[in-house]
Amino acid sequence: MNGEYSNIKIAGVASAVPSYVMNSMDYLEIFGKRRVTKQVKMTGVERCHKSLRYQKTSDLCMRAVRELLTHMKWDLTEIKILVFCTQNPDYHIPSTAIDLADRLGLGKDCMAYDVCLGCQAFDLGVQTIAGLLQSQPNGTKAILLTGDVASVLASGSVLTKEDVVNQLMFGSGGAAVAIEKEPGNRLAFRNYSDGNKWDAILKYHDSPSMMDGNKVLDFALDDVAENMIRFQKEVLGDAVDYYCFSQAQKLILDNIADTCGLTEEDTLISYDEYGDTSGAGIPITLCHNRDKLARKGKVNICSCGFGVGLSMGITYFEIDPLNILPVIETDEHFDEHRKHVGLLHEHAILMIEPSNDLAEMLVRQLDRVGGNLSLYGEKESLEKLKSQFFWKDCELFTDSFEKMAECTGKKFHSVVIDMMDNDPEKIKKQIQFLSDKRMLEKSCCIVLVTVREETDDGLREFMNCLADQSGCRVNSVIYVPESLDIYPDIGDSTEWLERQIRMTENQDMIRPFFLSAAVNRLLSKEFLAADRSIIHISDTVSQLKL
Amino acid sequence: MSLQEKIELLEEIMDVEEGTLAEDTILDEVEEWDSLSTLSLTVEMKKRYELKLTTETIKGFKTVGDVCLFIPD
Numbered sequence: 001m002n003g004e005y006s007n008i009k010i011a012g013v014a015s016a017v018p019s020y021v022m023n024s025m026d027y028l029e030i031f032g033k034r035r036v037t038k039q040v041k042m043t044g045v046e047r048c049h050k051s052l053r054y055q056k057t058s059d060l061c062m063r064a065v066r067e068l069l070t071h072m073k074w075d076l077t078e079i080k081i082l083v084f085c086t087q088n089p090d091y092h093i094p095s096t097a098i099d100l101a102d103r104l105g106l107g108k109d110c111m112a113y114d115v116c117l118g119c120q121a122f123d124l125g126v127q128t129i130a131g132l133l134q135s136q137p138n139g140t141k142a143i144l145l146t147g148d149v150a151s152v153l154a155s156g157s158v159l160t161k162e163d164v165v166n167q168l169m170f171g172s173g174g175a176a177v178a179i180e181k182e183p184g185n186r187l188a189f190r191n192y193s194d195g196n197k198w199d200a201i202l203k204y205h206d207s208p209s210m211m212d213g214n215k216v217l218d219f220a221l222d223d224v225a226e227n228m229i230r231f232q233k234e235v236l237g238d239a240v241d242y243y244c245f246s247q248a249q250k251l252i253l254d255n256i257a258d259t260c261g262l263t264e265e266d267t268l269i270s271y272d273e274y275g276d277t278s279g280a281g282i283p284i285t286l287c288h289n290r291d292k293l294a295r296k297g298k299v300n301i302c303s304c305g306f307g308v309g310l311s312m313g314i315t316y317f318e319i320d321p322l323n324i325l326p327v328i329e330t331d332e333h334f335d336e337h338r339k340h341v342g343l344l345h346e347h348a349i350l351m352i353e354p355s356n357d358l359a360e361m362l363v364r365q366l367d368r369v370g371g372n373l374s375l376y377g378e379k380e381s382l383e384k385l386k387s388q389f390f391w392k393d394c395e396l397f398t399d400s401f402e403k404m405a406e407c408t409g410k411k412f413h414s415v416v417i418d419m420m421d422n423d424p425e426k427i428k429k430q431i432q433f434l435s436d437k438r439m440l441e442k443s444c445c446i447v448l449v450t451v452r453e454e455t456d457d458g459l460r461e462f463m464n465c466l467a468d469q470s471g472c473r474v475n476s477v478i479y480v481p482e483s484l485d486i487y488p489d490i491g492d493s494t495e496w497l498e499r500q501i502r503m504t505e506n507q508d509m510i511r512p513f514f515l516s517a518a519v520n521r522l523l524s525k526e527f528l529a530a531d532r533s534i535i536h537i538s539d540t541v542s543q544l545k546l
Numbered sequence: 547m548s549l550q551e552k553i554e555l556l557e558e559i560m561d562v563e564e565g566t567l568a569e570d571t572i573l574d575e576v577e578e579w580d581s582l583s584t585l586s587l588t589v590e591m592k593k594r595y596e597l598k599l600t601t602e603t604i605k606g607f608k609t610v611g612d613v614c615l616f617i618p619d
Contacts, residue, residue, distance in 0.1 A: 034578070214599060214601045
């Protein structure tokens with residue numbers, strides 16, 4: 001589709017990135033000088049900003065839009081459209097935009113919805129809103145939000161070195177664009193969409209994303225360049241001050257520019273500082289270059305976003321750089337709309353005496369998947385653990401087991417016991433106590449986490465004893481300590497990330513993952529029928545080459 | 547392009563010293579044959595010969611010689 005409006009004004013742009021910077025060159029020793037140097041040279045990405053554990057795309061966009069609205073001094077009641085263009089909405093349903101519109105204080109007559117787009121989010125988002133505004137009176141205002149958080153390397157992910165080194169190219173970003181219907185403002189556009197390349201960048205709901213770099217490169221060098229050349233001939237003439245592409249890497253952008261007859265001076269970039277920031281790429285680039293743009297007064301921009309689909313959009317518009325805000329840095333995250341959902345939704349779990357690294361790691365994983373935790377153990381160490389959880393409603397019991405029974409109203413769906421440092425006789429007594437006090441749900445599962453012995457006979461006997469006492473299902477996860485190094489998670493993912501990446505063996509990133517995955521599965525509904533099962537975490541995982 | 551010139555082009559793309567690669571060199575055994583190299587090669591093929599190089603074709607290359615066969619004379 002091609003077209004032109006004479007009444008759409010791009011009134012302002014703001015964007016936000018997290019403050020944590022990942023410098024490519026800091027990873028020279030870890031990934032090898034050759035690989036990193038070459039990658040930086042080819043991609044042009046010297047550093048990028050990564051979101052910490054709890055930050056979502058909407059958090060970045062909300063910060064950007066709030067600052068933009070303050071700057072523009074807009075009357076919130078005049079905003080009739082809010083579109084959130086992202087691949088990472090807060091919810092699968094509803095459209096996050098509807099929640100955001102409410103949080104921003106927009107009226108109930110404001111249309112709000114999400115659109116799933118990547119690097120072409122700015123262009124297609126602007127064009128969508130431009131069309132919607134046509135039915136409204138002059139002066140009507142709209143907001144476009146775009147962006148994505150870069151893949152956050154959260155603890156519990158299975159990662160290879162190749163995964164991590166690729167992550168050096170992608171940054172988190174969120175942006176807000178203020179759009180207004182006002183006669184005398186020309187906006188021209190062109191789109192191109194090739195569904196034949198649907199699997200060039202692909203992600204199913206329950207799997208990681210996959211990219212065929214060659215298909216994307218091919219699209220960029222052929223289709224994107226060709227469409228831009230046509231647009232230049234048919235629409236633009238000489239009236240462009242700057243071109244602004246979505247921030248795919250240097251290799252791709254240089255080649256497109258070359259084919260279109262553009263020089264370095266004609267094009268704005270931000271990938272050197274922020275990497276590929278998906279749909280926020282074009283707004284971030286404008287913000288990053290706003291001082292340069294401000295020297296000219298009003299500027300004519302030709303933006304071109306291309307990506308997942310594969311599809312692309314080109315937009316030509318004028319903008320006043322005084323309404324382009326400098327890039328904002330923020331680590332804020334809004335958590336009030338998070339609910340206890342996840343693999344262990346509303347699952348009451350009792351963890352007995354998590355007093356070592358392994359137990360602490362397990363408990364953090366259970367918190368991450370939404371488990372409703374109760375911890376019994378020593379006061380100081382439990383309080384330290386609780387401070388690291390997301391869910392602040394975790395119960396701590398640091399007195400006697402009897403006292404715990406008095407205080408908690410809960411019946412437990414699961415009891416997780418790390419056998420290291422724990423006395424089997426004491427555990428038998430504790431399970432008996434819980435059973436006598438009717439504190440265990442009918443379908444309760446007791447999970448023992450223990451070190452491998454020569455035979456499983458002793459463990460089986462112990463499991464049978466606990467099962468007879470309590471009437472519960474009892475399952476176990478066995479591991480070999482030497483092949484299961486645990487690296488304590490400290491607060492947020494930055495130190496974790498650095499510690500993990502500093503290891504030379506990539507399987508160090510995956511061994512703790514398999515253990516906690518095993519525990520989570522045993523507690524889940526899928527394993528309601530499992531009883532007296534033993535999962536051995538194989539020590540050959542240390543030889544795995546992923 | 548002669549065979550030798552093609553090999554030199556690959557050495558340049560992969561950023562290895564002249565003389566490192568031979569026709570029968572197995573690509574999997576060369577650390578520098580990674581996604582960065584294949585991307586550079588794809589761009590070169592496009593720029594020089596207007597040739598498309600797909601992921602499938604790349605996966606089919608086992609030796610340096612295979613790549614040289616693909617590059618037009």
